[in-house]
Amino acid sequence: MNTASATVPSRLADIVGPSNVVADPAQLAAFAIDDKKPSVSVSPQLIAEIVEIVKFARKEKLAIIATGARTKLGIGLPPRQYDIALNMTRLDRLVSYDPGDLTLSAEAGIPLHKLSAILGEHHQFLPLAAPYFDRTTIGGTIASGVDGPLRQLYGTARDYLLGMEFVTGEGVVAKSGGRVVKNVTGYDIHKVMIGALGTLGVITRINFKTFPRLLSSRAFVSTFQTLERACGMRNRVSQSHLAPVTMEIFSPGVANLFSTETASRIAPNSIPENILGGSRWIFTSGFAGNPNALARYENDLRKMAEECGAVDAAVLEGPQLASAFALKREFIPLALSFSSAATILKISVLPRQIAEALTAATREAESRHLPWVVMARGVGMIYFTILAGESSEATKQQVVQASDNILLACAALGGNATIPWCPTAWKNTLRVWGPPRADFAQMLKLKKAFDPDAILSPGRFVGGI
Amino acid sequence: MDSHAINDLKKLLGADAVLHRPEELLLYEYDGSVEVARPNCVVFPRHTKEVVGIVQIANRYQIPMIGRGAGTGLSGGALARQGGVLVVFSRMNRILEIDVENQCAVVQPGVVNADLSVAVAQTGLHFAPDPSSQKASTIGGNVSENSGGPHTLAYGVTTNHVHSLEAVLPTGELVRLGSPALDSPGYDLPGLFVGSEGTLALVTEITVKLTRLPETVKTLLAIFDTVDDATETVVDITARGITPAACEMLDGWTIRAVEAYVHAGFPVDCAAVLLLEVDGLREAAEQHAEEVADVCRLHHAREVRVARDARERDLLWKGRKNAFGAVGRLSPTYYVQDGVIPRTKLPQTLRRINEIGEKYGFEIGNIFHAGDGNLHPIILFDAREEKQFQRAVASADEIIGFCIEMGGSITGEHGVGMEKDRLMPLLFTEDDMNLMRRVRDAYNPVGLLNPGKIFPDTKGCGEIHVRPLPVAGASRA
The missing domain is CATH 3.30.70.2190 (Alpha-Beta Plaits)
Incomplete structure (x- = not known):
């Protein structure tokens, strides 16, 4: 951080009011990502405030990471720089809900369970059965790209997200899509925001298609x-x-x-x-x-x-x-809380390759006496969990070798494998985002269009984007 | 166009794959829309390498290039708005791989939509997106436009059925986006490229999802004496959480046009019909069909017919899918709109469309995807009269304006193309559009690929509707 650092909290306080800025290091520990603490956290309530915060950060070359319930900040590589935690939890309004049309629009900071309760009153629901369900916000769920058991029938967020509003790395409010269930007007930019870990923009509003509650x-x-x-x-x-x-x-x-x-x-x-x-x-x-x-x-x-x-x-x-x-x-939360060095590989293969991929994975783990447990979704998503008990150097070496080989085996099957969750200390050795991707150059182009100065969530995403 | 460029293209593709004489180009100045724009040359690549070569030549001579499938699009997406090379994919029409067990297929862009479903029918699978043009339109075109269709109500639009793409960027780079396995790490580039209306890349290979055919299909025809009863039925079905596989509405005027042509068995004396389909497990579909019929009767349906067999079902669908052909017999030209509204607003929107028709003195027929609020008002006019054309566009704009007022959108499945670029500011701010333009420029930096589409940033926009017009008009929806 540059020389302006001492004045950053007060400048942010000018935008959101002093009660919504935290600069006390003890309190900031709650916002740490991979042991890295921000120097300030700020809780805006209005989109206009976010715009001002982003513009300020850009001018001062400060890195911003948007946070919600802070349940999945460990996904990805450690941030290259982390100055401002943008706490989105005060942006928690339901903007509109038309039960008759089965559509809704909500701000990113609304907790998923709260939204579910509102929908429940109208016998409807969102098929986002995401982990940390009782705490997670919809913004965090979408930005982290986690899936849930209902994807078997309903697909993932990309299948029922209708539109989005967000603030780019240049502090510009932009939107794509709309609120109606069918729409091809303009580019589907909201799709690339899903699972992007906030590297393209700060998600402020999300429009969803809702679904009638299932019969018994x-x-x-x-x-x-x-x-x-x-x-x-x-x-x-x-x-x-x-x-x-x-x-x-x-x-x-x-x-x-x-x-x-x-x-x-x-x-x-x-x-x-x-x-x-x-x-x-x-x-x-x-x-x-x-x-x-x-x-x-x-x-x-x-x-x-x-x-x-x-x-x-x-x-x-x-x-x-x-x-x-x-x-x-x-x-996932159960696996992570089960052992202190739990490492979860997210593997995707064609459905008929589940057995083959898992055979390779279990062989690698067992030959190194690493305890493991698996959840595989029928659509071909495998959560292969190595329940490493301690983050010692020796264990790390075992996990690195096993996971490298598993990644290779999955690549040979034409599948994908990443390591979204593992101990922080292992992240510079494990191949968190899997093997280099052929379409990486195309991703970089997108990042530059949204966040040319790379101030949003820098370093955490694929290839260190 | 530079004759050297044509020679280079002939050298690359062979003389039989390059058209450039004026009389050869005439056919390619149209698509399914009311727009007209003549390319300088038309080429027919046979494989990806040739597409790369075409893009290199286009770059060398700085000429625009435009991808095209069957040319059934309804927004001018496959027209050479600023001239250039039209890259027609009709020779890249092979199904490269069918993986029944994993329910996916790899196809070239020129594969006709319906042909893929026919090819896999024996295995109990199909390609779910079913635009009414599906017997002609290509999967490459569907990908460009993110096409819908009657059954997208339950099954989703094209983007929900595309796993990954191989594409040639306008710079000549050959790229693979996404992967056949789900959740490809990184940004969802297939999600961005599908529906980008051919402005980001020329797609050369598509991996699509195949969907199991339902065990049971029940097709119902509900007949109403007022349009309001029909629209209220749709509102009620939606609110009750019954999701039919399809829910199409035809108004009385359209029915009479269709019957005179197709003889699908629609009653010619009614105000509207709903063509409803429910599918799934036998046990579920039967109950759903009864529920749907009950809601129709609750809203005063005069009669609810259930197709007794596949023949009756096909006949009803034939009436729906050939409706635009039927309308073509009534008027020298017509203009189809594609607005979307929240389903709750259907009754007042249909009433408003009727008023707008009266105001401008046009017959406006309505045949549309009622279940997802995707309207297709058909405005009949005589294009030989300049003033009529302008009035037709004005009335369409008024309809679209009302859709936006209702919280809707300007296009549900036809695309913006060169038809609606001037309407984009009604939905998007300059900031929204600037970000989209920046995304376009990231992949299409010089703007050589399909210039003048989607965004109102091209010379001559605003005049595009005042131009020589087709003598016989468009198309399907």
């Missing part, structure tokens, strides 16, 4: 002796006419993750022992509909499971179903 739902759970059989079940279901709401495969050992104190707070209703307790692979699929459809799902899934060699099967409903869903949704 249930989950089918079955266990298998081998990964291949569990994947066989996945393939079988996806070849049928069934259209499940969720579909996941969990590895043996996930019970450990799901039986901690944190887990029991998230999911107070226990899952049957025969399902979760064993040393088997678990296939689970949620479905919904009228009583006839529910019966059909249950019947067909039981038959398929039997044909695919399931050992056990059960149908969950009511509170048990809610608990099982919460555990799936909160897999």
Whole structure:
């Protein structure tokens, strides 16, 4: 930071009022990213204030990182520079909601659970079942690009985001898309903001398509002796006419993750022992509909499971179903809190390659005696978690070797693999964003168009953008 | 155009892949819109390498280049607004790979939309985006325009079905954007390039998602004696959270035009029909069909017919998808609009369109994607009369103005192209558009690719609607 640093808090106070600026180092610890603390945090309530803050930062060459509930700031590389934490939580208004049109517009700082409650009053919901559900803001959920179990049926945010407003790195308010459910006017800029970690702009408003609440739902759970059989079940279901709401495969050992104190707070209703307790692979699929459809799902899934060699099967409903869903949704926080050096690889492959990718990954982990656990979504997203117990140099070397090899194996399959979560100290050695990307040059062009001086979230994204 | 450039193109592609005589170019000065613009030359590449070569030649001689599929677009997206080389992808029409197990396919841009669905039908899959032009329009064109169609209500538009792209940037760089596996790390470049109306790149290969065909399809025709009853039904269906696979509305005027041509079995004495489709598991679809029928009756549907078999179903859809052809028999020219409104505003919007028609003295038919609020008012006029044309545009602008007032948009699926660039400021601020222009310039730095589209920043804009007009008019929607 330059010589203006002493006056930065007071300059920011001029914009948002002194009560919305924090410069006390002790309090700023809460805004640290990868052990790096900002020198000030500022909480605007108006978009015009954000514009002023960004323009000020640009002039003073200060780096800004927008924060919400601060649950996923660990994703990505450590920031190259971090001066101002832009706390978005006061920008938390519901701008508009038209239940009859199933559309809404909300400010980025609104908590996801709060928005869900409002939608619930109208028997609607957003399919953003994101981790840290009880705390996360919609801005943080979108900027971090996390997914959730409902993507099986509903896709990801890119499929139901209608438009967005944001402030660019030059302090310009811009928007794209709109509020109606179908729209091709102008470029779909809002799509590139998803998962961009705030490197293109500060998201201020998001417009969504909402969905009618599902009719009564249930989950089918079955266990298998081998990964291949569990994947066989996945393939079988996806070849049928069934259209499940969720579909996941969990590895043996996930019970450990799901039986901690944190887990029991998230999911107070226990899952049957025969399902979760064993040393088997678990296939689970949620479905919904009228009583006839529910019966059909249950019947067909039981038959398929039997044909695919399931050992056990059960149908969950009511509170048990809610608990099982919460555990799936909160897999990442549960894994991260389970061991101090937990490292999560996010792997995406074509759905038929799940078994192959996982076989390679487990081989790499086991040959180095690294404990691991897996959640794989039926669409081909795998969260391969190495439950490293300590961040010692020796463990780090093991994790680095294992993950490098896993990344290579996934690349050979034509898939993608990154390491969104790992101990800070390992980030300069692990390939956090995976192998170099052929389209990186095209990403740089975009970054330059939005944030030519690279003051927004610098260094955290792919290739150090 | 520089004759050296034409010679270079002939050398690259062969003489049979380059058209440049005036009489050869006539066909390519139109697309499905009411716009006209003649290219200097038309080329037909056979593979990606040739596309790169064309782009290099265009750069060498600094001539504009414009991608084109079947030319069915409705906003002038595939017209050479400032002249130049029209790159027609009709010879790059191979399906390169079908991966049934992973439900995806790799296609060249010239593959006709419906051909892909036909090619995979045996496997129980299809390509879900279904623009009414699907028997002619190409997937490359669909990607450029982010095309919709009747079934996008439940299945989403083109962008929801594209995994990754291979493309040639206007600078000649060959790039691969995204990946067939989901969540490609980094910015969602396919999300940006799909729907960029051919202004960012010439797409040479597309990896698309294939969707399983539903187990059961129920097609219903609800017949109404007032337009208000029909629109109120759509409002109610939406508010109840019933999402049909399709929910199309045809007003009485359109029905009479269609019946005279297609004989789809629409009653000619009614004020409006809703063509509704529900699909999914047998158990769910049957109940949904009953629910939909109940809502229709609640809003005074005179009759709700259910197609008894595939033949009846196809006939109803034939009526819908050939409607624009039917209208073409009634008027020398017509102008189709593409505004979008929140579904809750359908009744007052339809009433307003009617008033606007009366005010300007035009017949305005309505046939549109009611379920997602995407209007297609059809304004009939005689293009041989200059004044009529100007009045037609003025009435269309008034309709679009009302859509915006309702919180809507100027185009739901046809694109901005060279038709609506002047309307962009009604939705976007100068700052919004400047950022979009900057994005365009990042990939299309000299502006050689499809110049004069989307943004109102080109010479001569504002006059584009006063020009020699087609004698027989446009098209499908």
